[in-house]
Amino acid sequence: MVRFLWNLVVTLIAAAVGLWLTYFILGADDFDMNVGGFLLALVIFVVAQAILSPFILKISVRYASALTGGVALISTFVALLLANIFSDGLDIKTATGWLVGTVLVWLLSALAGWLVGAFVLKNKAQ
Secondary structure, three states: OHHHHHHHHHHHHHHHHHHHHHHHHHOOOOEEEOOOOHHHHHHHHHHHHHHHHHHHHHHHHHHOHHHHHHHHHHHHHHHHHHHHHHOOOEEEOOHHHHHHHHHHHHHHHHHHHHHHHHHHHHHHHO
């Protein structure tokens, strides 16, 4: 249970960092975020990604094995789409925001998750 909670915290932090850094890199014209609705957008994004990743992987293995490597990008895109639709905290306005934003959120979230995870594990070891 403790491991699950640590993974959840790391995932939330990594997603928050990925979303915020993408906002700062792309700017409000392409990838706008609202502080008031950010928490709802973050929760929708993380839950959608957690649910969609295994589902998209299963579908891609079954019907389009060439897409298996892009499962994380596809699930990031769909999770961003759901967060954009169901919250006021995220507003992706342009094709650049959708394309580059998906790649940046995926990449920055993965890097942040790796760094936060390494930091947490290093502190737990000490």
